[in-house]
Amino acid sequence: MTSKKEIMSYLKQEILSLALKPGSMISETALSERFQLSRTPIRDVLKQLSLEQYVDIYPKKGNLVSYIDLESVEQVIYLRNVLEKEIMKSLAGNIPLKGLHELRGNLAQQQQCIEQAEGAGLFLQLDDQFHRTMFGLAGREFLWGVLQQFNVHYIRYRKLHMLKDEKLATIQQEHQQLLDYIVQGDTTGIDELLHHHLRADIDSMNFQEHFATYIKK
């Protein structure tokens, strides 16, 4: 009844939303019964999930939802930072009007989202859309896809980190500023702002203490 693709996106969502907590066990037979499918296709799904680091497979022991790897988070943030800096500079001064409207619309929605406190879930979705649009406008959607494949740890980290500190407003303002710089063609402004933008305080002991049970040791 349920196809492999559906099962996969279902599990991905559950893991990314932290509904399935890091360290939880995902047994093949359990999934098999739950989705009324034999173990073989279930294994295919788990294999793929493990390659994308959603799941850690311990042979003959079991499949665990991966713990958040802070090293991976830091590296991915750096990668995003470097890429976006370059992409925004390439857009500076010559951003298509259509794209500009889309981005402005997005930021407006983000603003609404904050005022109405509709939950951070939607905001994060809009945030992703904002960055993705940037990549698209620069002809780098491919690289956005690359980032997505290494996002498991980053997305979960971000979810916890943002919910904790409610920095949403700050982020929205920074986005607004970035867009202004792009329109004005102010590349040095972009450089300076992005320099500390995504350099989130990973090593804040605060975070590690709070979510110790989610983190890879």
Next chain:
Amino acid sequence: MTSKKEIMSYLKQEILSLALKPGSMISETALSERFQLSRTPIRDVLKQLSLEQYVDIYPKKGNLVSYIDLESVEQVIYLRNVLEKEIMKSLAGNIPLKGLHELRGNLAQQQQCIEQAEGAGLFLQLDDQFHRTMFGLAGREFLWGVLQQFNVHYIRYRKLHMLKDEKLATIQQEHQQLLDYIVQGDTTGIDELLHHHLRADIDSMNFQEHFATYIKK
């Protein structure tokens, strides 16, 4: 007799070296008989290879060695370019002595390799090692790993492209120059040199004509 890991690295090597040509069919049963293993573990290997784009799986039809995707090549080159520019600038002026020796040694070997015309295979290996060392010195080995996972198309393209034009000497000289800039802490020099370094002429019709049978349409 042969383990999954061995089969995988074996197939990877055959594909990267173009011993298995793009478009070649890789049948599960054939591999099964060849390596004396049942289809199940073979399928695991093929699944992973397809996720890393070594292989394209056409359901109920067959598994083909992937054609070289020039779009992917261009994007990966861009990614490398952006990352390395940032990494080298971070190393500029404060590169560890030990690392410097390693890089110089590597360049010397590259030089030898060219003079003795030992075949480009070794040169490309040294080239990879050079860049990898850079990443390592900057604490970005993780990102080198990321690049590797999207390298199938790039590596094969590079192999054909370089063998064809024998630009090896040029590349080696550029590396030498880059290293000098790093030692001197000349970040603008790095910027300028890298700007056109990896921007290989992908869209050279020459290449597409020559290797049409290898290229994804």
Next chain:
DNA sequence: TATGATCATCTTGTATACAAGTTAGGATTC
């Protein structure tokens, strides 16, 4: 009581039979 071995029962890994889609070639028909 503490300790250690045994074994039942988990888990995933592999082999194999069968289902089902695809394709190419030949027989049939016009």
Next chain:
DNA sequence: GAATCCTAACTTGTATACAAGATGATCATA
């Protein structure tokens, strides 16, 4: 001869039985 349909032979996808390692509880023993 040309077109069409059918079939046989591929291919991968799925289900299932069995192999084999890991784990923990239980029971025997010092």
